[in-house]
Amino acid sequence: MRKVYTKIESISGSVITVRAEGIKNGDLAVVTSAHGTSLANVIRLKHDLVSLQVFAGARGISTGDEVRFLGKPMQVSFSDNLLGRIFDGSGKPRDNGPVLEENMIDIGGPSVNPAMRIIPTNMIRTGIPMIDVFNSLVESQKLPIFSVSGEPYNQLLARIALQAEVDLIILGGIGLKYDDYLYFKETLEEGGAMSRTIFFVHTASDPTVEGLLVPDISLAVAEQFALAGKKVLVLLTDMTNFADAMKEIAITMEQVPSNRGYPGDLYSQLASRYEKAVDFKDAGSITVLAATTMPGDDVTHPIPDNTGYITEGQYYLKNGRIEPFGSLSRLKQQVNDKSRDDHRALMDGMIKLYASFNESQEKKSMGFRMSEWDKKLLTYGELFESKMMDLSVNIPLEQALDLGWEILSTCLEPDETGLRSELVKKYWPKEA
Amino acid sequence: MDKSTGKVIGITGNMVTVKFDGNIAMNEVGFILVGDQKLKSEVIRINGDTAEMQVFEMTQGVSVGDTVAFSKEMLSVTLGPGLLGQVYDGLQNPLPELAEQCGFFLQRGVYLNALDGEKKWDFTPTVKKGDTLRLADSLGTVPEGIFEHQIMVPFTMPEDEYQVISIAKKGSYTIHDEIAVVKNSKGREYKLTMIFEWPVKRPVKLYAERLKPVDPMVTKVRLIDTLLPVARGGTYCIPGPFGAGKTVLQQITSRHAEVDIVIIAACGERAGEVVETLIEFPELTDPKTGKSLMERTIIICNTSSMPVAAREASVYTAVSLAEYYRQMGLHVLLLADSTSRWAQAMREMSGRLEEIPGEEAFPAYLESVIASFYERAGLVQLHNGKLGSVTIGGTVSPAGGNFEEPVTQATLKVVGAFHGLSRERSDARKYPAIHPLESWSKYEGVIDKKKVTYVTDILFRGEEVNQMMKVVGEEGTSLEDYVIYLKSDFVDYAYLQQNSFDPVDGAVSIERQQYVFDQLFRVTVGEFTLDDKDEARQYFNQLRQLFLDWNGVSWDSDSFKDIEKSIQDKIEEKWNSSDPHAKSFSGK
């Protein structure tokens, strides 16, 4: 039997302190109040004063409430019984299924030895030209969707999840709107993917701090499946809520904020989650796609900014399209030399031209006369936007590359493309 | 003196507070005993009988009352033969060996020997009994890959001079075998092996003189070698927003830089990027030596999800290894990616120590710490007359991509070259995204400076015209100005841009750079007969196309000569005269 403490010394934000001995850093406790029970974990020790962060928040907790230490860190059950199940942010069933207590594993475990990783080589095809052609998604990649608020980022996540050839999908919802939760559930059910999906969903109406556990739980489970040889796709939505919950704790703990109120370790905290994406030597893989809504639509805000420094690129969702600027897949070069020999050149060439198109468009909007060259660029840009960028386009990579050449040849001369002559010779569409 | 012990009395994140008995030193290493694990930590503040320690491991499971065993030693690296080709974490643990022992995951509290104690090295003595030696003088050599590794008098010996009492015969020895006995002026004897420990935070200064870096360090990136050169023994930084190409630039430099040894310090960045290097390097041959690139490389890797405190250790470990090889008369390049992560680790620790925060919560000593790190670079003349150098190139990851932040600013004050990456250029896929006009270098390059200045001037004026055109439109711009703009755009596409992933264009020898630059220079000084803007644009498009094709073919191929001929014809086609101002140095 573990000792129960009934004298809470201080309560501030979602952090409480009690006096106790023999407690380990990171250990879990159960706090029982009139409003029910909540998990809490030890975040600071000073002599016998123990600070705990209470996942359900400290609202309504009284100084005489009960704190029971469990003598172990946070754990989650791992087995095939998880498949098709739906849990909340702390791992309790949200469907009506049984509580799982077999084979408990620690969450937030140590990182993979870099010497045991391999260079990823498999492209995940999505049928979206802005991804497949310009920023190929690669198995084991960690990649956020930077989204202006109100954009269909969850739809995009669900679409990629269904199209991707993976063994397992884990959805980690952090502050997920209930409607979006239902949307994921229905879409995956309709797509016949529910039986290979696990949900850990913290919704917008749940206590904020509880969302903090979701990435760790989702990734710990993903890691076990990956070690067992499975290709796992983890969807996290929305990591901005995760970072905000961290900020809340940091402020309560009176940490000196580094940037717009966010703690100085935001980078390390996010990195320790995203770095779980991995391609294991002789085992499976974890690919992480994470929605990150940009507060104030500003990419330089600390959350997207720190995220961008951690992840292997990002898809920038704006006006219902994946923007060519700002979007990046850093792993694309691992796969786009094996697809077709024009892939790389076309990818860079078309974006360079699109950048020139933007300049011409700017000139046009300022009322300047359009030169012949400007006019060509304007036609190019319009075709590019409607035939390539539109999210409704759903075609295989090879077809998208052909389409690229078609667009170029419709409005430009070969030496205006900036593409090398040998490629032009090979792929320039012959006059019909 | 006895080693001290202590007890943990507080834990916040990766910092523990310890109450200790006896004496301990600042920066002394101690181990927290948690169950059967020992967690390496370093003393970072002492106050009365309590000390604050940063823990180089996760602190999960540590509790108040845990014992701390102090070591009486500073944080150190092991120096000796066998460092080359290794992949270490920030504390010099060999990662492949760790993987053999612990499997997929990094298990905390496991510390392995940095060097193989069983391997035999062929030792050839270079001194004899009775010789007088200074610190760092060579006792003999062992072959390490392509180098003659000098076995030196340990840098840490207390006095300046020693006399050789005995020296091992030519033969095969392990790093632990005794290879010499020396005595100091008072007759005290010291047994020496091939290895010794060096405290990482102390610079090695055992040379005759520090010299001004003058010789260029060729990187095979045109934009750098031609416009923004780096000197051997110099320092440079690459600040840039995320995804702008810092790491790719360092990766390409680590492959092609003309130095003897490259040390890569992956500090708080992605593990995947290190994996690329450590898997690809053993397969790649160094054109200079014909051996695998790994034989001249050491990787120190403390990636973003590895314990934060070890990030600081990793850059110091790296620079200590660099200084060690410099002491053998070798040229070493240290690439650190990213120095901002190290600065952030300092910030985290400073916050936990509740120090008064400076700008953006970085500690007030940030600037001096950065300065003294870069100060460890340098070209030196050793006591034996040989030259050796450490060149340091660090990336900086400024918050929001804004260079007006403490780490970038502190770095810019001390480095010799600044390669600033621009978001606009990387968005437009103009790689390398180094901003050619905002960046600078204080070093001399290989290509005739006057010509380079002329071309840079075209770039400046072209940019001015471009800005002006945004206000007055193309129609309000004179043909003359428009041609300047076209020339600058041409230089950008045909010369500055260089796709690192292109098998031919990714790395360009200095001979080829000089050769191509001469042709390019002709275009920039040319005054051409062009009637209107459309004709001008078409003409420069054609020139650009020829140069792009030229860049894509190999240096010694027939196509290279064919395209060169077409370029010359194309230049002649509209040639009128050359800019009279450029005549004095254009050689035409």
Ligand SMILES: Nc1ncnc2c1ncn2[C@@H]1O[C@H](COP(=O)(O)OP(=O)(O)OP(=O)(O)O)[C@@H](O)[C@H]1O
């Ligand atoms: N010289 C180059 N040639 C071709 N592509 C490049 C070049 N530099 C960068 N890129 C492209 O940009 C991507 C991002 O580059 P990189 O990873 O070097 O950025 P970074 O500045 O290190 O970013 P971070 O600060 O987030 O680490 C690369 O994966 C590659 O696709």
Ligand SMILES: [Mg+2]
């Ligand atoms: Mg990088």
